[in-house]
Amino acid sequence: MPPSDENASGKVLKIGTRKSPLAMLQTEWIVGELKKLDKSLDIEIVPMATIGDKILDKPLPKTGEKSLFTKELEVALADDQVHLVVNSMKDMPSTLPPNLTISAVSKRVDPHDAVVMHPKHKGKRLDDLDDGSVIGTSSLRRIAQLKRKYPNLKFKSVRGNLNTRLRKLDEANDYDALILAAAGLIRMGWENRISYTLDTDDCLYAVGQGALAVETRSDDFRTIDIVSKLHDTDTVIRCIAERAFLRTLEGGCSVPTAVETYIKDKELYMKAGVYSLDGSEALIEKMQTTLVPDEDWDKMIRAQDKSENCEFASITISYHFISPFLLKTAGHLGRDIAQLLLNRGARRILDEARRQNEMSNDL
Numbered sequence: 001m002p003p004s005d006e007n008a009s010g011k012v013l014k015i016g017t018r019k020s021p022l023a024m025l026q027t028e029w030i031v032g033e034l035k036k037l038d039k040s041l042d043i044e045i046v047p048m049a050t051i052g053d054k055i056l057d058k059p060l061p062k063t064g065e066k067s068l069f070t071k072e073l074e075v076a077l078a079d080d081q082v083h084l085v086v087n088s089m090k091d092m093p094s095t096l097p098p099n100l101t102i103s104a105v106s107k108r109v110d111p112h113d114a115v116v117m118h119p120k121h122k123g124k125r126l127d128d129l130d131d132g133s134v135i136g137t138s139s140l141r142r143i144a145q146l147k148r149k150y151p152n153l154k155f156k157s158v159r160g161n162l163n164t165r166l167r168k169l170d171e172a173n174d175y176d177a178l179i180l181a182a183a184g185l186i187r188m189g190w191e192n193r194i195s196y197t198l199d200t201d202d203c204l205y206a207v208g209q210g211a212l213a214v215e216t217r218s219d220d221f222r223t224i225d226i227v228s229k230l231h232d233t234d235t236v237i238r239c240i241a242e243r244a245f246l247r248t249l250e251g252g253c254s255v256p257t258a259v260e261t262y263i264k265d266k267e268l269y270m271k272a273g274v275y276s277l278d279g280s281e282a283l284i285e286k287m288q289t290t291l292v293p294d295e296d297w298d299k300m301i302r303a304q305d306k307s308e309n310c311e312f313a314s315i316t317i318s319y320h321f322i323s324p325f326l327l328k329t330a331g332h333l334g335r336d337i338a339q340l341l342l343n344r345g346a347r348r349i350l351d352e353a354r355r356q357n358e359m360s361n362d363l
């Protein structure tokens with residue numbers, strides 16, 4: 001029986017996920033959170049392999065496919081085979097197909113990038129490594145930023161699941177250190193492998209890094225209603241600003257873009273950067289906006305049974321949770337900072353990065 005015939009609010013809720021240990025763990029965590037909200041939910045996990053999991057011999061940005069980690073899952077979602085899909089927010093393309101949306105954004109864990117040193121370099125920092133030491137990462141964003149600060153280091157692609165990467169580091173002499181998202185290591189329970197996390201002065205993080213996204217069909221209101229309770233307000237606001245930035249630049253994982261956002265005293269702060277592949281060029285801007293409390297929302301709008309598919313971010317949020325006004329404010333900050341960078345010549349840098357990346361793909 002197709003799941004669409006079942007009652008998502010009372011019967012089986014099917015969750016599609018990648019098969020990697022991290023993806024399974026993230027999905028199980030979301031299941032746990034959903035069960036806390038409604039013990040009676042009957043949830044089934046449907047593991048699937050994606051292109052990103054299958055292509056292990058090439059660095060990721062060169063595989064020439066958009067939405068590498070999400071495509072098969074999105075097909076299953078659109079086909080009604082599953083009700084929802086759990087992904088790392090940073091693996092979500094900035095634009096989703098119109099029939100799909102992000103219906104929940106979980107609380108962000110540490111969004112910074114982490115240095116994992118080879119055991120033989122215990123206690124060292126990148127600054128202490130010899131010239132020519134090899135750093136494992138396939139992220140154009142990390143390479144571009146770190147080349148600026150450490151022109152003496154070499155960067156080499158490393159693929160595979162987190163476990164595979166750590167094994168490659170430990171067991172071979174190919175890498176002196178890896179750069180990985182702190183969030184992935186923390187979720188896997190391997191926080192002790194983090195030598196230290198990179199300061200955003202040295203390395204801004206990826207849009208959405210550290211947050212989980214729950215994707216559903218845009219018209220599946222029963223499922224949207226169930227999962228929307230998982231939303232974390234601050235994370236949603238930050239992710240909307242970050243995704244609006246990415247979408248305005250038409251960025252993806254084939255060009256180096258990076259961000260930092262935080263909320264303090266009702267102000268949303270954002271720093272965003274665009275880099276040439278070799279890091280020789282960098283455009284970085286900072287902006288902030290006031291998250292004005294919206295009295296109407298508390299008094300009137302909040303009671304409405306409506307949701308907003310947020311401009312620029314492909315994120316749907318019920319009026320019960322966040323005022324639509326705040327969502328717009330956040331989206332505009334991301335858009336404006338991107339526009340500022342475009343005015344300063346970001347388009348040329350990104351086009352050139354994309355072109356070079358495609359060229360090296362043909363070799």
Ligand code: DPM
Pocket residue numbers: 060088089090091137138139140141142158159179180181182183184206208209210211253
């Ligand atoms: C994206 C990038 C990487 C992942 C590019 C980037 C890293 C690729 C690499 C978009 N997705 O960050 O600039 O290191 O070769 C990925 C990880 C997580 C989600 C692992 C990681 C876990 C953290 C999270 C791969 N996607 O970045 O170390 O959930 O945010």
